[in-house]
């Protein structure tokens with residue numbers, strides 16, 4: 001009879017609260033902790049300041065998940081353009 005001991009197969013359980021993940025290798029556990037729990041969020045969204053642990057996650061966010069990705073496209077050209085209503089009066093008075 002085969003004995004399947006889960007603790008023997010996965011001697012590296014994640015010790016974070018509420019997490020039931022177990023890993024065969026210590027390196028797998030460490031990688032899991034880094035990506036899921038530690039959140040070494042080195043990749044920050046330039047639009048909404050959301051941070052991501054992985055570069056591809058950030059890219060997917062900026063392309064398809066960022067709540068401000070449309071705002072930027074609309075507001076950027078307008079803010080660069082000088083507003084026609086900002087100083088009409090002084091010019092008008094000088095022409096008079």
Ligand SMILES: [Zn+2]
Pocket residue numbers: 014015016019020021032033036037
């Ligand atoms: Zn975990």
Ligand SMILES: [Zn+2]
Pocket residue numbers: 045046047048049050061062065066067068
């Ligand atoms: Zn964002």
